[in-house]
Amino acid sequence: MIFIPDIPRLYSDRAGKMRKSVIRELLKVTQDPEIISFAGGLPNPDSFPIKDLEGVIDYVMETHGKTALQYGTTQGLTELREILAERAYKDGMDVSADDIMIVSGSQQALDTVGKVFLNPGDTAICGLPTYLGGVNAFRSYESNLEGIPLDGEGLRVDLLEERIKEMLKEDITPKFIYVIPTFQNPAGVIMPEKRRKQLVDIANEYDLVIVEDDPYGKLRFDTPHIRPIKSFDDEGRVIYMSTFSKILSPGFRLAWTIASPELARKMITCKQALDLCTNTFTQFIAAEFMKRGSLDLHIMKICELYKPKRDIMMDAMQRYFPEGYTCYKPKGGMFAWVTLPKGIDTETMFLDAIKEKVAYVHGKAFHVDGGGERSMRLNFSYSSNEQIEKGMERLGNVIKSKLQKEKPVL
Numbered sequence: 001m002i003f004i005p006d007i008p009r010l011y012s013d014r015a016g017k018m019r020k021s022v023i024r025e026l027l028k029v030t031q032d033p034e035i036i037s038f039a040g041g042l043p044n045p046d047s048f049p050i051k052d053l054e055g056v057i058d059y060v061m062e063t064h065g066k067t068a069l070q071y072g073t074t075q076g077l078t079e080l081r082e083i084l085a086e087r088a089y090k091d092g093m094d095v096s097a098d099d100i101m102i103v104s105g106s107q108q109a110l111d112t113v114g115k116v117f118l119n120p121g122d123t124a125i126c127g128l129p130t131y132l133g134g135v136n137a138f139r140s141y142e143s144n145l146e147g148i149p150l151d152g153e154g155l156r157v158d159l160l161e162e163r164i165k166e167m168l169k170e171d172i173t174p175k176f177i178y179v180i181p182t183f184q185n186p187a188g189v190i191m192p193e194k195r196r197k198q199l200v201d202i203a204n205e206y207d208l209v210i211v212e213d214d215p216y217g218k219l220r221f222d223t224p225h226i227r228p229i230k231s232f233d234d235e236g237r238v239i240y241m242s243t244f245s246k247i248l249s250p251g252f253r254l255a256w257t258i259a260s261p262e263l264a265r266k267m268i269t270c271k272q273a274l275d276l277c278t279n280t281f282t283q284f285i286a287a288e289f290m291k292r293g294s295l296d297l298h299i300m301k302i303c304e305l306y307k308p309k310r311d312i313m314m315d316a317m318q319r320y321f322p323e324g325y326t327c328y329k330p331k332g333g334m335f336a337w338v339t340l341p342k343g344i345d346t347e348t349m350f351l352d353a354i355k356e357k358v359a360y361v362h363g364k365a366f367h368v369d370g371g372g373e374r375s376m377r378l379n380f381s382y383s384s385n386e387q388i389e390k391g392m393e394r395l396g397n398v399i400k401s402k403l404q405k406e407k408p409v410l
């Protein structure tokens with residue numbers, strides 16, 4: 001007789017409550033090569049600077065092989081942190097290499113933030129909609145997430161302040177406010193400078209922490225550089241994070257945080273238990289790539305590749321989608337966020353879309369309050385220009401036939 005073990009009964013409460021990422025699950029469905037997928041958040045592989053990196057990798061092996069293949073410090077390679085501090089300074093953040101921690105993807109930084117701040121039952125604030133990976137990381141610490149709606153200028157700080165006041169009356173201290181202020185995932189919007197300052201003022205007034213997640217800020221097509229929220233932070237209450245995933249390679253698993261020395265120390269201690277150190281080899285490669293001045297040139301190339309893709313998607317949307325949809329034209333990043341006319345549920349429509357060989361992520365996946373049923377996120381960076389045109393035509397047809405079916409019979 002074979003004994004079937006009942007391992008799940010031994011799981012922690014925490015593990016029992018963990019949910020699979022809807023997007024990761026969707027990506028499995030979209031593996032079919034005939035499906036045109038607007039679902040993932042993937043950079044275009046044609047953008048990877050394979051030739052340039054070959055030269056850098058050879059150089060790193062020849063000159064630093066013995067250190068690059070060794071364990072590194074938990075905080076990360078000093079040279080890389082120094083270069084990132086210089087770049088942060090140019091972006092308006094007055095920070096030193098000591099304030100920077102190299103992490104294995106910003107996803108690890110989000111998890112670390114959760115680990116540092118959240119006890120079971122604690123509350124954190126995020127946008128409606130917001131990045132699902134952030135939600136999953138914070139929820140894994142058994143916390144509650146309170147959503148604040150976004151408009152065309154990002155998180156509604158007026159509503160945020162009202163909500164904070166109500167929460168404090170209920171004896172709830174929100175542990176932090178999670179924002180993606182530039183080319184927000186999924187909504188694509190930019191929070192203007194005035195609102196960034198207001199957000200910092202609110203955090204100062206109520207003594208709260210802001211978590212600023214900025215993976216897309218450099219993917220700018222037709223809008224000037226905007227200073228990060230961190231640059232307005234005089235009191236050391238903003239944790240900034242960015243990543244090489246969208247500007248060089250997600251396979252590197254390389255990102256960084258910027259935080260005040262005390263916070264940085266706490267996060268480093270947390271990271272020690274997570275992975276001891278981030279991939280030393282890719283840290284050396286990224287540092288050398290930037291020293292050669294290649295990163296900025298490369299970012300320009302990525303923007304040149306993505307801008308026409310954004311335009312093709314927006315044009316096709318106008319041609320193929322039925323009247324009554326809304327979509328803010330993203331000025332950078334990788335996503336367009338569409339809200340469809342009443343009567344459509346993008347979650348149930350997904351199966352129709354898959355039948356027609358096109359995929360997206362439904363809006364509910366990004367709403368901690370269960371809303372977003374009429375919305376969807378469309379990625380424009382990954383597909384070829386031809387695929388975008390074709391996929392949008394397919395999606396337009398799916399939406400039109402869904403609307404037709406939903407129409408009340410008179």
Ligand SMILES: Cc1ncc(COP(=O)(O)O)c(C=O)c1O
Nearest residue numbers: 041105106107131185243245255
């Ligand atoms: C807003 C946001 N934060 C964090 C991440 C995670 O990025 P990384 O690859 O650096 O872990 C992503 C990835 O799509 C993202 O969109």
